[in-house]
Amino acid sequence: MANKLVMGYWDCPSCSTTGIRGDVHSCPNCGRARGEVKFYMKGHTEGNARKESDLADVEYLTEEQEKDASRNSDWYCSFCHSLNPDTAQNCLSCNASRASSEANYFQMHEALAQREAEHAEPQPVKPKKRIRLLPILLIAALIVGVILFMNANVTRGDYEVAALRWTRSISVQQRRLMEESGWTVPDGGTVTGEHREIHHYDRVLDHYESVPVQRSRRVIDHYETTYTYTDLGNGYYEQVPHEEPVYTTEYYTVTERQPVYRQEPVYQTRYDYSIWRWVNTRTADAAGEGKNAVWPDPGLAEDERESERAAAYLVTIRDTKKGTETDYRLKEEDWLTLNVGERIFITTKRSGSGPYISDEKGEKRMDLLPAR
Ligand SMILES: [Zn+2]
Ligand SMILES: [Zn+2]
Incomplete structure (x- = not known):
């Protein structure tokens, strides 16, 4: 099925009449044939996409209108600068033949844009901001001066x-017999006892456990149609549908085997011993x-x-x-x-x-x- 056609509008550049329907080829107020005009859709910003729920104010052509409507752009008469429907073989305004004109609506706009660029005023060069250097230098000199002044030597x-x-x-120091304990006995120590004690813990794999783990994935929920509108250059717009997937997040649970560890104590022999040591006991002042x-x-x-x-x-x-x-x-x-x-x-x-x-x-x- 062909895409639906939508009514476009244009404004008369001569008498400022606005909102003239796209299937009207000369201004109803001043009679001027439409020439260098830009078509637009009522209530629609060019380039915007619309959702299915947002089509209420789109002005579709009736079946009858669509039958007569061409999908080709208007051609631009090079003699009187007016736009003529694709079906016309001679200019509706001056009767010049279509064969003697080469541009259509879109090429006319390209040429207009080029002409505008050539006549565009050169941008005035902004004057550079002048930084006030002198006060900054004076303050810096003052700070340096104060530092130098305060650092200068004064003899009195x-x-x-x-x-x-x-x-x-x-x-x-006094020589004293000390009771100590440790994993090793230093030179000169006399062992007085020994016992097993936890030296450290090792991490040991005990068993595996089944654990539920939640995962997520992105899945297509449904498709949504949005519409854009193409200027046909003849007073009508074509509504172009775009199918796009809408995603949703789906959660599911998997069972994972995870290791469970325990802390296993490691025992070693710890020694009690006595040892003679020099100990600080007093000072003579x-x-x-x-x-x-x-x-x-x-x-x-x-x-x-x-x-x-x-x-x-x-x-x-x-x-x-x-x-x-x-x-x-x-x-x-x-x-x-x-x-x-x-x-x-x-x-x-x-x-x-x-x-x-x-x-x-x-x-x-x-x-x-x-x-x-
Ligand atoms: Zn007019
Ligand atoms: Zn003409």
Whole structure:
């Protein structure tokens, strides 16, 4: 069965009459033969597809109209620029013969489009946005300047060594018999007992189980017809059907064999043993003012020995201008060169960070470390 035909419409370009039926070849208002017109369907956007349920307002040709309607496009008279039905052998407007005209409705539109493209105005070039560079540079320079200023060194001489102090300590170890246990016995250990214990678990395949598993698949549910409309170029449209499958998701259950595991304990022998070990038990401390640092006498018992030694050499520096005092730690060889009451220079960043003892020109004499 041939596809159904649908009525098209056109607007008169001369007198602005709109909605003239496609089977009318001259304007009912001003009498002009239709020429360079574009056909359209009422209530329909070109290119849209319609569903079966959405055809109520489509204006089909009656059987009678269809009998007379041609499916071929109009031909375009090159003398008077009017469109003539395929059935006419001479122009309805000027009677020129069809043989002397070559273009049809579609070629006429192609030529129109080409002419429009040629006459299209060149797009004006957008002026480039100018970025305001100067304020950005100024701000960057200001930030760099502040950083440099705060990082610059400042040397001041309003300082005095207020006090020198020291602390020294020796940590003491004692030999003790320890009770321990482990999977192995270290050198020097004496075994006092042993027992079996869980060392770790192995994953062991126990059995298989049948498990229902849900699966899904896409299946065709039904077919749906949609329609598009083709401009025949003669005042009519052809309705073209398209059959498309509509899918649905179908669920089904399958039985799968899945392994079931259990945790199997693995036993090993664990040993109890006693072993002599050196254990940190106490420290011997000494502290004092001045520079005569001595190590404390740890007073070792027969089962004791010395372990690590630690020392701190401290200086209290007075800011004679502000009257404040700050403690620092020093390396021993630096600490030994200072004397109580000595005037010293300290160099810091302008921000106050990273102080060190220097000469009056800022040349470093020694590092100052945080007191604790
Ligand atoms: Zn008109
Ligand atoms: Zn003509």
